[in-house]
Amino acid sequence: MENSKTYKERIKRHTPKTNLKKTLPTAFLTGGALCALGELMAGAVRKMGVERADAYLTVTVTVIFIASLLTALGMFDKLAKYAGAGLSVPVSGFANSVTSSALDTRREGLVLGLGAGVFTVAGPVILYAVLSGTLFGIIYYILKMLGVA
Amino acid sequence: MREPIYLREPIYIKSSAAVGGKREGMTSLKTGFDLIDKTDLFSMPSFERAEGEMARLAVNIALKKCGVSHEELSFIVSGDLQNQCVASSAGLFSFGAGYIGLYGACSTFTEGLIVGSSLLSLGRGLCAVATSSHNCTAERQFRAPLEYGGQRSPSSQWTATASGAVILTRDKCDVMISALMPGKIVDGYTKDKTNMGAAMALSAYDTVRTFFEWESPDEYDLILTGDLGKIGTSLLYELISENMGSRAEKIISLHRDCGNLLYEGMSDMHAGASGCGCSASVFVLDALPRLKSGEIRKMLLMSTGALMSAGSVNQGEHIFGITPLVKIELSR
Numbered sequence: 001m002e003n004s005k006t007y008k009e010r011i012k013r014h015t016p017k018t019n020l021k022k023t024l025p026t027a028f029l030t031g032g033a034l035c036a037l038g039e040l041m042a043g044a045v046r047k048m049g050v051e052r053a054d055a056y057l058t059v060t061v062t063v064i065f066i067a068s069l070l071t072a073l074g075m076f077d078k079l080a081k082y083a084g085a086g087l088s089v090p091v092s093g094f095a096n097s098v099t100s101s102a103l104d105t106r107r108e109g110l111v112l113g114l115g116a117g118v119f120t121v122a123g124p125v126i127l128y129a130v131l132s133g134t135l136f137g138i139i140y141y142i143l144k145m146l147g148v149a
Numbered sequence: 150m151r152e153p154i155y156l157r158e159p160i161y162i163k164s165s166a167a168v169g170g171k172r173e174g175m176t177s178l179k180t181g182f183d184l185i186d187k188t189d190l191f192s193m194p195s196f197e198r199a200e201g202e203m204a205r206l207a208v209n210i211a212l213k214k215c216g217v218s219h220e221e222l223s224f225i226v227s228g229d230l231q232n233q234c235v236a237s238s239a240g241l242f243s244f245g246a247g248y249i250g251l252y253g254a255c256s257t258f259t260e261g262l263i264v265g266s267s268l269l270s271l272g273r274g275l276c277a278v279a280t281s282s283h284n285c286t287a288e289r290q291f292r293a294p295l296e297y298g299g300q301r302s303p304s305s306q307w308t309a310t311a312s313g314a315v316i317l318t319r320d321k322c323d324v325m326i327s328a329l330m331p332g333k334i335v336d337g338y339t340k341d342k343t344n345m346g347a348a349m350a351l352s353a354y355d356t357v358r359t360f361f362e363w364e365s366p367d368e369y370d371l372i373l374t375g376d377l378g379k380i381g382t383s384l385l386y387e388l389i390s391e392n393m394g395s396r397a398e399k400i401i402s403l404h405r406d407c408g409n410l411l412y413e414g415m416s417d418m419h420a421g422a423s424g425c426g427c428s429a430s431v432f433v434l435d436a437l438p439r440l441k442s443g444e445i446r447k448m449l450l451m452s453t454g455a456l457m458s459a460g461s462v463n464q465g466e467h468i469f470g471i472t473p474l475v476k477i478e479l480s481r
Contacts, residue, residue: 002351002388007338011347014383016303023300071296080298087298100294107195121297 023084030086038063038090060091067092071099097121151333153363159325159480160266163275163316164215165437166207167430170284170310176412181434183210189285189310196285200229201240203426204281207314208244211277215316222246222316223274226265228257228425230282230308232290237281246277255282255345255376256332256454258313258429259473263329265317266475273319281312282424291342291459302343306378306423309411313429315437324440325480330360332473334456342462346381346408346420349453352470353377354388356451357400360474366399370445373436375428375452375472376408378421407431407452428452440479447478 002010038059045055067087070076076096080087087093098118105117119126143149166183169176174185184206186192186199191206193199204227212222224247229236234250241248249268253260261278269276285295287308293299317326335355337348353374366372377385385404390397407428408421432450439445456469 002354004336004338007351010384010387011339011344011380014380014387015344015347016380018300018303071298074296077296077298081300083298084300093298096296096298097294100296100298103296104289104294121293 026082027085030083031089032086034063034086034090034092063091064095067095068099071096072103076100094122094125097125151330151359153328153330153360153474153476154267155328156266156270156326158270158319159327160269160317160319161322161480162324162326162437162477163318163320163322164211164217165313165315165433166210166214167311167313167433168203168206168210169312169426169430172284172307173309173311173411173430175415177414178411178431178434181438182430183207189283196283197231197236198239200231200281200283200286201236201238203240203283203310203312204229204237204279204314205240205243207281207312208241208277208279211314211316217275217316219244219246221275222277224248224268225277225279226251226261226268227277227279228252228261229280230254230287230290230425236283236286237279240281241279253332253425253452253471253473254454254456255423255425255427256452256471256473257425258432259375259450259452259475260332260454262315262317262326262450262475263331263473266326266329269317269319276317277314278317279312279314280425280429282308282310282426284308284310284424287424301419304341304344304346304380304420306345306376306408306420307412307418308424309422309427309430311424311426311430313426313431313433315433321480323480324437324477326475326477328476330356330474332356332454332471333359335470337455337468337470339468340462340465342457342468344380344420345376345423345455345468346378347384348455348457348468349375349470349472350377350381350384350388352472353381353385353451353453354392356472356474357385357389358393360449361393361396361400366396366403369403369447369449371405371436371439371448372400372403373428373432373448373450374404374406375454376421376423377406377453378408378423380420381453382406382409410435425452425454436477440477443479447476450475450477
């Protein structure tokens with residue numbers, strides 16, 4: 001009978017790879033377009049007399065709202081099928097992962113279903129964002145004390 | 150030693166039915182389905198309930214076709230893809246017949262035929278074998294939330310929203326089950342849950358090789374495997390041609406795969422179809438009519454299953470493949 005090594009090689013030979021020539025440019029373009037749109041929105045908000053930091057916060061919240069709405073309408077996954085990382089890396093992807101988990105677990109109840117399930121996909125992102133934020137904060141603090149940063 | 154078990158008296162397939170969802174209603178097999186529900190919900194409040202409801206509908210329609218009432222049904226052998234096989238128990242409780250729930254992943258239909266026909270050969274009565282799978286429940290359980298936006302791997306297979314059912318009897322009918330062979334658990338040497346075909350191909354090869362130590366492929370008209378899909382099929386062909394010598398060409402020429410047949414010609418289906426409703430419905434819609442018409446006289450049905458759970462894969466365990474077999478032939 002076939003051994004592990006030869007069969008693993010067979011699998012590798014027969015399995016098609018993701019077509020990076022196609023997926024990378026679409027992710028780059030859609031992600032770039034989304035960010036450009038964000039910049040335009042931020043500019044428009046600032047023109048209304050809003051502070052820089054608050055203007056970007058407004059954009060983030062707006063993108064989260066739109067991504068969640070599209071998720072609830074069943075359109076986000078269809079867009080993401082083509083855009084890939086262009087939609088999943090920006091905050092739109094985070095919003096989608098939370099909203100889609102909420103939709104899936106709603107029937108299991110508000111507390112033990114939705115409450116427990118809402119961060120199943122986004123949970124790791126939150127955890128490691130907080131951890132790495134803390135870590136880099138400490139490094140920055142030390143460098144600042146030493147007068148390097 | 151694993152060998153085919155030849156039934157002393159054959160078990161006959163009296164009737165059959167298949168139901169499917171929206172996507173299945175767009176396939177080339179769509180006209181054969183007894184019922185298509187474009188909402189994928191089958192009038193149920195959730196996709197989870199719909200999975201069991203499909204099995205109920207399929208058994209019900211199959212019974213109606215042969216004019217048998219619920220009371221005459223002795224027992225049902227059924228399975229699905231949900232945790233603890235809960236779809237079948239919720240869907241089939243209203244029959245009031247004996248019930249055996251099975252889990253063999255996508256191989257459950259053939260497993261069910263083995264259990265159903267061997268039990269029936271010990272006694273008498275009527276047995277229904279049904280399996281169902283639902284794309285939306287499988288996505289939730291094994292992959293990501295339904296509305297989650299991501300790109301599917303090119304090697305991934307699409308779980309069919311479908312169910313197939315057959316009614317088995319000892320009374321003579323056109324099509325009969327004459328031999329069976331339980332599957333062997335074979336290490337698929339992969340942890341990649343988006344490449345089920347690769348995880349199952351080795352077990353399919355093992356079953357083919359073992360069975361044809363006892364019989365000649367020349368007597369057969371069709372070898373129908375479960376859901377190997379494109380990748381599993383090409384792996385199977387390579388293994389057969391390298392190891393089975395002069396019989397390889399004949400075996401490959403007889404081979405078809407339900408995972409390739411169900412969504413044949415449809416775009417965006419990647420490596421093909423899967424799910425225990427896939428081989429059940431393709432057998433009912435494609436192979437069975439061809440047997441009845443006499444186009445084929447003798448066939449092997451070998452649904453393939455990938456044995457794993459979402460948790461086992463996350464823990465880095467290999468996915469195991471299993472391929473049970475039943476020999477089905479024309480009795481006239």
